[in-house]
Amino acid sequence: MLKRLDDNPEKTVTVTIEGQPVEVPAGETVAAAVLASGIGYTRTTPVSGSPRAPFCLMGVCYECLMIIDGQPNQRACKEYVAEGMTIERQHGTGVLQT
């Protein structure tokens, strides 16, 4: 659906998206990395369980909520990729940290 114009970025980091290690350019937002990875939906809604993906990419719509490093309800468009980061889809309300 989406692709990077530059296949050989200078600096990359390795993150885990839905359990798969992926090398992504440093400096990308999580939302950009996830959209480019082509995983499709990034969360399901707590009300009906319908699939959703990032919509505005500027912090307004809260559609891109994901579980990042175990923390639910993170706006993927506001978070930046980092080495070793784990990124997971959020199903419904996500998880409660204990």
Place this chain on the structure above:
Amino acid sequence: MKPDVLIIGGGLMGFSVALQLVKRGTRCKVLDKDSAGRHASGVNAGGLRQLNRHPAEIPISVAAADMWHNIESLVDSDCDTRFPGQIRVAENAEDMQLLEGRAAMVRGLGFEHEEIIDRDELYRLVPALAPHCKGALICRNDGYGRPFHALDAFRRKALSLGVEYHASVRADAIEHNGNEWCVSSEKGEFRAPVLVNCAGAWAARVAAALGESVPLKPGAPMLMITERLPRFIEPVIGAASRKLSFKQMQNGTLLIGGAHMAELDFEHQTTDMDWAKLALSARTVMALFPQLENVRIVRTWAGIEAFMPDNLPVIGRSSRSPYAYHAFGFSAHGFQLSPVVGKIISQLILDERTEFPIEPFNIQRFCKR
């Protein structure tokens, strides 16, 4: 058609009174300066709590609880009520002693709804609670509802039975001409032989028009609500020696109150959050549920409510007129009482007496001559 009763205030109390009256064939008009449930009625924490009531309120609160458990038969809606119990936790031996004293006092009055539970039972009911608590006071058939849904159900039921409702009618003057009351407003005059003051935080103005001066203080208790979380707690939690009311709503959000007040501009009906007090609330929540540290707050707000110096409401006949009645000053715990208040006022109007003990709520306690 001219009504028999004019009710000032389109909140839960006003509609509850109207509903009980119309069910007995009395024509009512409800006048509201804003829109139905705009203030405390629509935006309160929705607690259905008998637990830890002032002794004077216990009899009517217990009667109200019965009505809430059958609320659908009254308003055709369950008002989204749940009854998982309300709990007041003891965090140390002193707290526990306080709660045991309370339980004994309530038993002494002849009521059985408040009960002490030990540590094991507390953690069986609330496994998510921080481990330091010692036990608790519980009322097992307490719970919560959704205030605006309740307000809407009362309003719709009342309207369906013929109650007339007028929004955006601010009573500019209230006069009695010997036969009837006349309420004048920008939208015209409204007349009826009987008047009921359910004006919430604005009730002192109505009382003043009847010649009764009451020390009502408007206040705006702050609430905050979090994002939706997986269900992790059922009962409503309070604490013996902290300001806290904490519940997970039907949809998974956490509603946090603590009776801390916002800064209120009463004239403009606006509030500013007192973040220092909300920070305190957040610390209280984290002391009892440290796992919530990273949970996000989605909204904070404060509804405008009437507080009396003794935190007891004014319910009953006016001290100045046999044709005027009051139901206000619920001091942030009126939601639960609302169905029974309708019953009390309707009985006073139609039967000239009520089955409930309401002497402690007499307005004369403030109007000594």
Place this chain on the structure above:
Amino acid sequence: MKDHYSLVIVGAGPAGLAAAVNAAHHGLDVALLDEQPAPGGQIYRAIESIPAERSSLLGAEYQRGSELVSVLRDSSIEYYPDTQVWSLNRKLEIGLVCSNTAAMITANQILLANGAMERPLPFPGWTLPGVMNAGAGQILFKAHGIVPADGVVLAGSGPLLLLLAWQYLHAGVKIKAILDLTPVHNHLRALPYLPRALLAGHYLMKGMAYKKELKRAGISTLHNISELRASGREQLESISFRQNGRQHVLETELLLTHFGVIPHTQLSRAAGCRHDWDSSQQCWRPQLDEWGNSSIDGILIAGDGGGIGGARTAEHAGRLAALEALHQLAKIDQRQRDRLGRKDRKWMREDLHVRPFLEAFFHIPGKLLRVPDDGTIVCRCEEVTAGEIRMAVANGHSDSNQVKFQTRCGMGPCQGRQCADVVENIIAATGGDSIARGGHYRGRPPVTPLTLGQLASLYPEEKE
């Protein structure tokens, strides 16, 4: 960060940058807070880090941002990136989270320069993965060099659609179609404003040039489109639409839509600033005087957050608001303010000549705004449909806040950013009222996420 500044500016886009630089130039202690990791706002996003090749694809208007940003970097301004403002009140207290730590600071003057957001406009299927705002497409392109891989459909109304198509064309992206939902009769609506718009003719010329180039490249723009609908199971598979009475279906995995931009008023609302409905821009905007003063003493607003004027106007308004802050703080007198602001006022006036024409030309039809389809989701967070909102209105709730209480519309994490205006439009259409009467959701801070832990860290001295 100090706990008090003479001037705090929220937002490091063109308005905030220009204001900060101007205020600092006159010796004011300024804190510039911005939610992004680097300055530039959305319009000049990634301006410092973008590869030259990509920057040239974005055009000269984008590159203009690098000068603004470099002046900031050379200045004494305290600049705080990664900073979210979650609260503002009339006592000029600012609640913020900077690098995950919450703080409360105060200022003598506050300038809100928090820009615009895309106008949310629900249509069937707009919640499907694969449907995004055109602005999102542009951000992916600007900031990350990410573009559609297998073609894209662009749909809606507004200049951004054209600009993005032109940028995509130069980046070699396959554009399957451009669907123009602007009604043809808008041309007539706009005509009276054309003479004035010609005074800022370079905007029109640029638009014409883009159009010509797209046409030459064989990209078809379909005009007079209605009944846009997105379909798919877990992901967008196709779209359908109506043109001149005929139904069409197009297969696509990606649809980028745009229906103009509106001021982002979450903070000005939380503070309690008064807002007016602007029927030409079809949005709420804060009440401002010509220097950017809001209805609350000490709160100034500049740039698109105060009403849509575009990046150039935002710069002028930012500089003017900085002068007003200096004047309020008695650093300059009124005559100095007027003298120093003369050029910016003149340039701003000239730059705004094109606006009435654009607003009329891209006027969104009422039918689209009030979401004709009962089944369409309006509140993306709580999944409340247009039909449920109409039902609440039918049950006697004629004010947005009542509809919100009743339906939970606007109570999700986005706090009504996506549904507030739509709810008002639906209420207005149902009751035959003007939009202003249905009211707007009351501001309910925190306007950006604040955790219980962050809140608990504030005011440690406060005890029960």
